[in-house]
Amino acid sequence: MTSHLKKVELHCHLEGAAPPALTEAQARKYGIDISAQLRDGAYVWHDFASFLECYDKVSEVYKTEEDYALLTETYLDELAGINTIYSELIVSPDxxxxxxxxxxxxxxxxxxxxxxxKEKSGIEARLIVTGERHFGPESVIGAAEYAAKAGNPLITGFNLAGEERMGRVADYARAFDIARDAGLGITIHAGEVCGAFSVADALDAVRPSRVGHGVRAIEDLDLVRRLADLGTVLEVCPGSNIALGVFPDFASHPLRRLKEAGVRVTISSDDPPFFHTSLKREYELAAGTFGFGDAEIDAMTRTAVEAAFVDDKTRKTLLALI
Ligand SMILES: Nc1ncnc2[nH]cnc12
Ligand SMILES: [Zn+2]
Known part of the structure; x- marks a missing residue:
């Protein structure tokens, strides 16, 4: 049981958190046929590429400002209901x-x-603007320029998501320079679909303080040591990794081995209903399947706050709550 533990989530894609029932209602409202992507209350995909396609199609039933307010409120209410104090949502203004x-x-x-x-529960949230790798470097630069110029105090980070097999990280380095120069926190999806080289590329080309997933760094023990030495924080999403077949089962998932090698790890849900998971389940997996005790889980939650893209006052307030 982890219901008594305070929770923090650093890695969740907003549209990826869309509850199937809400998506169905939205599709009905706009007369959109979503039956190829949503069947019997579950999203339909069979590999990483078809997951990304399904994700993009599902996103198309959220069309207005109010649709986005409702989607965001719905997810944050769910998080607050399981004792979550802080959430970073990955969003795509594109x-x-x-x-x-x-x-x-x-x-x-x-x-x-x-x-x-926040008015209802006090939950704190920030936004990480993401570029999508499969839309190409120009589009990712556009996303970085938008985030840099937005002047919105809730936009505090920049990310690169999407098809990791498309191009190399260096092709996207300029977007990260723009975001970093604007004072945004830097994180990047790497070492999820591609192997350790992708994490090494990310460290070399964009110097992120955090890496989304990064779990395939386990294929190169020198790289694991480099992550530990740098203090790079991994946003680990075990349920997502198993659903996408990155590892065949939880027994072979490297969360515990990375932690024991001194890598700073945190836990998140990524795209929860797409992967039949939730932040609640990820914490339960940490306790049950991975065998972490309450103190170890609290330490991971504290690591997440330490790595959060927030100002020092907010960080202090959040740390005092754990
Ligand atoms: N797990 C994931 N990896 C890369 N891009 C994504 N976009 C949404 N979920 C993603
Ligand atoms: Zn992700």
Missing amino acids: HGKRIGLGADAYISGVCEGIRRA
């Missing part, structure tokens, strides 16, 4: 542009959702 809503209205809807949830 998506707002693609559906004709516009990046500003997309972000404004999300911020309204954060405001509503």
